[in-house]
Amino acid sequence: MLETPARIEPCGIEEQIPEALTDRVIEIRDAASDLGHDLHPESAAELRSLVRLMNAYYSNLIEGHNTRPADIEAAMAGRDPAPEKRALVQEAIAHIAVQEWIDALADTGNLPEPCDLAFLLDIHRRFYEAMPEDLRFVTHHGQRIEIVPGVMRAPGPEVEVGQHLPPSAHRLSDFMAYFSKRYLGLTRGRTGQILSIPAAHHRFNYIHPFLDGNGRVSRLMSHAMIRKAGIGGHGLWSVSRGLARGLRESGEYKAEMARADMPRQGDRDGRGNLSMTALHGFTGWFLTVMLDQIRFTSTMFDLTTLQMRYTALLRDLHPEDTRIVKLVDHVLRFGEMARGDAPIVLGLKERAAREVLSKAVSDGFLKSSTPKTPVRIAFPLAYRERLFPNLFTEAPLDIPPPPPLPGIPTR
Missing domain, CATH: 1.10.3290.10 (Fido-like domain)
Incomplete structure (x- = not known):
């Protein structure tokens, strides 16, 4: 050898x-x-x-x-x-x-x-x-x-x-x-x-x-x-x-x-x-x-399809309340949101907006470093497979396979 x-x-x-x-x-x-x-x-x-x-x-x-x-x-x-x-x-x-x-x-x-x-x-x-x-x-x-x-x-x-x-x-x-x-x-x-x-x-x-x-x-x-x-x-x-x-x-x-x-x-x-x-x-x-x-x-991770999956999940969880959908969609698109902006985003009075924000945080859809800092998007573990099918498990997902390599034996 x-x-x-x-x-x-x-x-x-x-x-x-x-x-x-x-x-x-x-x-x-x-x-x-x-x-x-x-x-x-x-x-x-x-x-x-x-x-x-x-x-x-x-x-x-x-x-x-x-x-x-x-x-x-x-x-x-x-x-x-x-x-x-x-x-x-x-x-x-x-x-x-x-x-x-x-x-x-x-x-x-x-x-x-x-x-x-x-x-x-x-x-x-x-x-x-x-x-x-x-x-x-x-x-x-x-x-x-x-x-x-x-x-x-x-x-x-x-x-x-x-x-x-x-x-x-x-x-x-x-x-x-x-x-x-x-x-x-x-x-x-x-x-x-x-x-x-x-x-x-x-x-x-x-x-x-x-x-x-x-x-x-x-x-x-x-x-x-x-x-x-x-x-x-x-x-x-x-x-x-x-x-x-x-x-x-x-x-x-x-x-x-x-x-x-x-x-x-x-x-x-x-x-x-x-x-x-x-x-x-x-x-x-x-x-x-x-x-x-x-x-x-x-x-x-395409933003449009990710928003669609997240929106579908939230509508299934809250079929009669679109406010949390609107809030999460805004944070996903813009990255983070100051807590004081929730009334503007939702078009609600401060108390009602604060309740929606607290619900989104407590359910794990939004997160922040401290109770007063801006909120950012989160992906709750309980719904991970719904939001990201096929990351860890098998689920239908339409992704074209890469084309084969001509002349390269990959078997």
Whole structure:
């Protein structure tokens, strides 16, 4: 088994990039540029929090950890989960916190190079420092070993990932230095920033630098690369949802990752240790997943259709009172509202308007930082599936699938 860092080559598609892949990159860039453009920043911020919850839910689901979004949100609101759910809920909350940190760096223009080793170690450290003790140990070759936050695998019994044997622990520093250097170069151009996301995602997992948490770190790294490339849609879409669900069925992600491990298949299959054809296929599949999720979120968070779903919900709940519908619709459209503006918006006297406002807040449709500060939109947990069908469950939603990629084997 080769133990030189060039074992992960090809790290990207640098020569003779298939036209289908460049076209898909353009489609992704165009679709992402429109995402959330009609939303007020306050409404977008509330939805971004929901997307982080969704990302954590699906990232955990990929690892076989099925945690109900309601349990995660309840714990974040200060309610203690049941003992049998506590560890997985805390795992999800840790993921949300790390993604929020990444988003804050991106929003302020301070996001480092996502493939830089120091940044990746920081992701792992922040994630595992917040993990419950039950999930900070793994059993490896019969031994219970602690996962040290932000520290790569130590020499000892080597790991196996299915049929794949990652590099030996004593070579990890060289492999990760090579990884960081290669993707620093591959992500310099606008096309390269997007085109390299699938390859970096796979090659990181191929190296498998940590004893555990590699999949979660790679998905958070991919999220950071998406934000760095300027296609994050203000943090309003999640790649983890697409990876967990696949394009046709769940299970595709792991199968595609395993297929990308394929060694070079002869002289016409690139010049690296791994198959260039397999990398083409994985890149096409991953980019199509990204486009699919951007299109899904664009439909889900479109202001007009979101207003329609919210209005339909409120009319069902309050069939004889349209005032709360009018109030919530106004706040959704304009982002926030000073409490003193409620009489103007509703066309009511102050006391009556205050009663409607209090009802909207107590029912969870509006929220505010304090009882006197302006109100902003909220999406009550009890009606989450009604407002956002298909975020976590299966529900009819008319979203055209992304077109197939000609000449790119994605199976």
